[in-house]
Structures are given as structure tokens and as C-alpha cells.
Amino acid sequence: MDIVFxxxxxxMRKMVREFAQEEIAPFVERMEQGEFPREILRKMxxxxxxxxxxxxxxxxxxxxFTSYIIAINxxxxxxxxxxxxxxxxxxxxxxxILYFGTEEQKQKYVPRxxxxxxxxxxxxxxxxxxxDAGSLKTKAVKEGDFYRLNGSKxxxxxxxEADTYIVFASxxxxxxxxxxxxxxxxxxxxxxxxxxxxxxxxxxGSRTVQLSFEDALVPAENLLGKEGEGFKIxxxxxxxxxxxxxxxxxxxxxxxxxxxxxxARERHQFGxxxxxxxxxxxxxxxxxxxxxxxxxxxxxxxxxxxxxxxCGKEASMAKLFSSKTAMExxxxxxxxxxxxxxxxxxxxxxxxxxxxxxxxxxGTSEIQRIVISKHLAKMNS
Ligand code: CAA
Numbered sequence: 001m002d003i004v005f006x007x008x009x010x011x012m013r014k015m016v017r018e019f020a021q022e023e024i025a026p027f028v029e030r031m032e033q034g035e036f037p038r039e040i041l042r043k044m045x046x047x048x049x050x051x052x053x054x055x056x057x058x059x060x061x062x063x064x065f066t067s068y069i070i071a072i073n074x075x076x077x078x079x080x081x082x083x084x085x086x087x088x089x090x091x092x093x094x095x096x097i098l099y100f101g102t103e104e105q106k107q108k109y110v111p112r113x114x115x116x117x118x119x120x121x122x123x124x125x126x127x128x129x130x131x132d133a134g135s136l137k138t139k140a141v142k143e144g145d146f147y148r149l150n151g152s153k154x155x156x157x158x159x160x161e162a163d164t165y166i167v168f169a170s171x172x173x174x175x176x177x178x179x180x181x182x183x184x185x186x187x188x189x190x191x192x193x194x195x196x197x198x199x200x201x202x203x204x205g206s207r208t209v210q211l212s213f214e215d216a217l218v219p220a221e222n223l224l225g226k227e228g229e230g231f232k233i234x235x236x237x238x239x240x241x242x243x244x245x246x247x248x249x250x251x252x253x254x255x256x257x258x259x260x261x262x263x264a265r266e267r268h269q270f271g272x273x274x275x276x277x278x279x280x281x282x283x284x285x286x287x288x289x290x291x292x293x294x295x296x297x298x299x300x301x302x303x304x305x306x307x308x309x310x311c312g313k314e315a316s317m318a319k320l321f322s323s324k325t326a327m328e329x330x331x332x333x334x335x336x337x338x339x340x341x342x343x344x345x346x347x348x349x350x351x352x353x354x355x356x357x358x359x360x361x362x363g364t365s366e367i368q369r370i371v372i373s374k375h376l377a378k379m380n381s
Contacts, residue, residue, distance in 0.1 A: 003295075003296065003299050003300075003303075005066070005070070008063065008064075008067065009064070009066055009067050009070055012052075012063065012067040012070050012071060013070050013074055015047070016049070016070065016071045016074040016075060017074050017077075019043075019044075019047065019049075020074055020075055020077065020078035020079070020082075021078065023040060023043055024037075024040055024075065024078045024079050024082055025078050025079075027039075027040060027079075028078065028079055030205075031079060031081050031082075031204055031205025032204050032205070032350065033204070034204050034205065035205060036161055036205055036206075036207055037079075037081065037082055037085070037205050038161075040082060041082075041085065041116060041119065042116065044082075044086070044116060045115055045116015045117070046116070048060070048061035049061075049071055049086065049116075050086070050089060050090070050113070050114060050115065050116035051090070051094065051110075051113065051114020051115060051116070052067055052068040052071055052090070053065050053067070053068040053090065054090075054094060054098060054110060054113075054114040055098075058098065058106055058107075058110040058111055058114060059110060059111030059112070059114040059115045060110070060114035061114075064306050065240070065243075065302055065305045065306040066299065066302045066303060066306050068090060068244075069243055069244065069247045069298065069299070069302040070247075071086065072086055072087050072244050072247040072248055072251065073247040073248075073250050073251045073254075073298070074251065075251065076247065076248040076249075076250070076251025076252055076255075077251040077252075077254050077255045077258075078251075078255070079205070080202070080203060080248055080251065080252050080351075080354040080355075081203045081204065081205035081206045081354070082205075083247070083248040083251055084157060084203060084206055084245070084248055085119075085157070085158060085206055086244075087241065087244030087245060087247070087248055088120070088121065088122060088157045088158050088241070088244075089113070089119055089120045089121075089158060089162075090120075090244070091237060091238075091240040091241035091243075091244045092120075092122035092166065092237045092238065092240075092241045092362075093113065093119070093120020093121055093122055093158065093162065093164070093166060094110060094113045094114065094120050095237050095240055096122075096166045096182060096224060096233055096237050097109050097110055097113070097164075097166070097184060097224065098110055099236070099237070100182070100224050100225040100229070100233050101184075101224060102221075104221070105184060105221075105222070105224070109164055109184060112163075113164065117163075118162075118163035118164055119158055119161055119162040119163055119164075120158065120162055120163075120164050120165075120166070121156055121157065121158040121159055121161075121162035121164070121165045121166070122156075122157070122165070122166045122234075122237075122241075123153040123156050123159075123165050123166065123167045123168065123185075123211060124136070124153075124168050124234050125153060125154055125155050125156070126138060126151065126152060126153055126154060127152060127154050130155075131363070131364060131366070131367050133168075133177075133231070133234065134176055134177025134180065134231055135176070135177075136151075136168060136169070136170060136180065137151055137170070137173075138150065138151025138152065138153065138167070138168070138169040138170065138213060139151055139169055139170050139171075139173065140169035140170065140171050140181060140183065140218070141171075142171070142220065143217075144220075145219060145220050145221075146217040146218060146219060146220055147169075147171070147183065147217070147218045147220060147222075147223065148215055148216070148217055149167070149169055149183070149185075149191070149192075149213035149215075149216040149217075149218055150213050150214065150215060150216075151169060151212070151213050152195075152210065152211065152212040152213070153167070153210065153211040153212070154210050154211075155198065155208055155210075155361070156208065156209050156210070156211050157206060157207070157208055157361070158206070158207060159194060159207055159208065159209035159210075159211055160194040160197065160207050160209045161207050162187065163186065163187050164184055164185070164186060164187070165184075165185045165186075165187070165192075165211070166182055166183070166184060166185075166224065166233075167182070167183045167184075167185045167213075167218075168180050168181070168182055168183075168230045168231070168234055169181060169183065169213075169230075171227045171228065172227070172228065175228065177231040178228055178231065179228055180228070180230035180231040180234075181223060181224075181225075181226075181227045181228060181229065181230040182223070182224040182225060182229070182230035182233045182234070183218050183222050183223055183224060184218075184222040184224055185216070185218055185222065186222075189216050189217070189218060190216065190217065191213060191214045191215045191216030191217065192211070192212075192213055192216045193211065193212045193213075193214060194209055194211060195209060195210035195211060195212055196209060196210045197209050198210075200357070201353050201356060201357070202350070202352075202353030202354040202355075202356060202357060203353075203354055203357060238362060238363065239305070239311055239312045239315045240305060240315070241362045242301075242315040242316060242318070242319040242362050242363060242368070243298065243301045243302050243305060243311070243315045243318055243319070244362075245319050245322075245323065245358055245361065245362045246294070246297070246298040246301065246315070246318035246319045246321075246322040246323070247298050247302070247322075248358060249294065249319070249322035249323040249325065249326035249355065249358040250291070250294050250295055250298050250322050250325075250326070252326040252329075252330060252351050252354055252355050252358070253287075253290070253291045253294060253322070253325045253326040253329040253330070253355075254291055254295075255347070255351055256287075256326070256329045256330040256332075256333035256348060256351040256352075256355075257284070257287045257288060257291050257329055257333065259333060259346070259347055259348060259351075260284065260287070260332070260333035260336040260337065260348065261275065261284055261288075263336060263337055263340075263346070264280050264284060264336050274336070280336055283332055283335065283336060284336070286332075287328075287329045287332050287333070290325045290328060290329060291325060291329060293321065293325070294318075294321055294322040294325040294326075297314070297317055297318040297321050297322065298318045298322055300314055300318070301314040301315045301317070301318040312371060312375060313371070313372055313375035313376075316363070316368040316369075316371040316372050316375075317368070317372055319358075319362065319363070319368055320365050320368040320369065320372070322358070323355070323358035323359040323365065324359065324365065326351075326355035326358050327352075327355045327356060327358070327359060329355075330348065330351040330352040330354075330355045331352060333348040333351060333352070334348045334349060334352055336348075
């Protein structure tokens, strides 16, 4: 497959790269101290970055999926925090409404999300239902014009900051994953409570919270799709989401490589740059090769998604490999920096801390292997 970007896609890359350097890089330290990048998101909204692949008729930029992936890739080279906020907002916070919503739901929510007025979140994971997402316990009981929701969610990215939440709850527990339904829940819904903000290893500027529903009454008109379709809605949108996380991982890996290579050219030991010593030169060569492979897998999945082709297997492969690459390359980057890499004076330790969660959220690496194996089994049957 040739990776040839269109002129429009290249313009997106250039624009986001400049924006990240000018607007986000100076803010990284504040995010490291835990500040949510609200002002950056506002500027991204003005530039049309909060709704890149959303059609113009719904207030988006009307660009293709690959352009959106390019944006996450570029943002994550500077800040993986901003990368994941955008990925969750778009792939799993906006797409479910765009693809499964009624015309009224789309008109009401999508333009606000795509324009950056609203931030989106996705609430699938529960204390007892992580990888086994279909076993979720949050319940939704229909009562007249409302559904009464009770239960709790954990590890919700953008939680507390978001305005709309795609919430998965069981309307028919006897049916297991086939009894799961999806709802659009607004932040101000009475009985919808924002809980503990997790103190994380990395991605310090991104919010990850616990949520609970205590007799939260959600209007019946906010049911997304039909009752029982929720699990498929979650899975279908996670296909796109996983390409977003692959792009985020790729951005981290590219940044780690770039910084490590630059340092290796400057740092002299034994009378020459360490980049000219074979131990480090080979390390950089392996890092660069893995980054290139991650790039190919990520953009292959994006191109397939762009064409409307099935991309579940490729999305999982891209996420599996790119997240592994981000972890390996950021680990090796610290090694290239030596003792300095272990300090906060250089960004390598941030890349390392930010990379780890890419192997965990939107499906662990083990889950990606399950998804890939299931596709292979279908191909062989
Ligand atoms: N698209 C559409 N439908 C799909 C699908 C997809 N990609 N994948 C599965 N389905 C459908 C299946 O066809 C099946 O329906 P039928 O029986 O009618 O054919 C139904 O969903 C159930 O599928 P499975 O039998 O494969 O389901 P399972 O219970 O065995 O689970 C799983 C499969 C892949 C393990 C799934 O549970 C999973 O992906 N787990 C990981 C959960 C996850 O990724 N969580 C991330 C949370 S969000 C997040 O992390 C965001 C963030 O903060 C960054």
C-alpha cells in the first residue's frame, strides 16, 4: 500500500503541527501539573479541529477520517493528553450520535460537539466490566418518557469536563450484551454524579473519573439506536477509536525517537557523538524501523476506514503494534538519554509515562489480540 496523502491532508498536517508547536508546547508543563487544556480546546474548536471528520451540514469541517487521524498523530507528538481528549471526543463521543442518532439527536448535539462548544465522553467501563464490556451492570429501566439509570462507571476519559456522555446500560440484563442499550446523557442530568478524579501515571492534563447514576432520569428520546443495540454501537465506534489511539501512540513514539536522536547527535562520549557509537546507532535504527511500521499500520487502518471498508482487524492491529512501539521506543529513548532520561529535565520520561496507557485503554493489547484472532478465525472458516 502506498501512503500518499492528498494536498488537503498535507495541509491539515502542516496546520496542526504549527498549532501544536505554537499553542500547545508552551502549555505542556501546566498540563503536567494537572491543568485541563480548556483554552487549547477552545482554540481547536475555532480551527475546526473538534469536528474534523463531521459533515459540514452538522457543523463539522467535512474532512475525511485520515485527516482526523493525521491531526491526532500531530497533536500527540507534542501532547498525548490533547491527542486522547480529541480522539475520545470525536471517535466515541461524537460518532455514535452521528452514525446511530435520530435526525433530532444529530441536530441537537452534533453541531455543538463538532464546533467545540460541547465536549464528548464515552461511558462503557465499570468496576466489574473492563475487558468483558458486555457484562456491564448499570441498569436502565423505562418509566414513561424516561429511563431510570442506576450504576457506576470508571476510567471515563473527559469525565467531568464533558457536556455529553454516551452511556451504556442494560435494559434487559437476562440478554447479556444483547440487552445493552446506549444513551446520550447530559452533564446536568439530576442523579448523574461525577466522582473521583484518578491520579494517573501519565496524561496528567486529561481527566479520568468515576461516574455514578443514582436514579438518574434520562429522557426516552435520548436512547441511541434501539434497545439492545448498545453493545454493537460501542464496538463499532471502538473500531474508529482504536485507530485514534494508534495515532496517539504513533505520535508519542515519533516524539520519543526525534528527541532521543537529537540528543544522541549532541552528546559526546569516548570522543564522538553517542549516535556514532554502534550501541546507540543500532538502537536508533530499531526504534526508527518500528515507528515506520507503526505508521504504515495506523494509516492503512485509517485509509480503510476512510473508504468505508471493514477495518476492525486492521484497527486492532494498528493499536496493538503502535502502542507496543510507543512503549518500547519511549523506554529506549530514556536509555539513550542515560541518567538524564530518568529526570524531569527531559521529556523522555513523560513519553514513557504517557505511552503505557495506550496498551490498556480502548481495549488492552490482549483484547486486540482476541479481536484479531476472531477475524482470522472467520477468514479460515
Ligand atoms: N462492530 C459491530 N459489531 C460488533 C463488533 C464491531 N466491531 N464487534 C463485535 N460486534 C458484535 C458481534 O457481531 C456480536 O453480535 P452478534 O452476536 O449479533 O453477531 C456482538 O457484538 C457480541 O460480540 P462478541 O461475541 O465478540 O462479544 P464478546 O462479549 O465476546 O466481547 C470483546 C468482545 C472484543 C472482548 C469486547 O468485549 C471488547 O472489545 N472488550 C474491550 C472493551 C474496550 O475496548 N473498552 C474500552 C473502553 S473505552 C475507553 O477506553 C476510552 C478511553 O478512555 C480512551
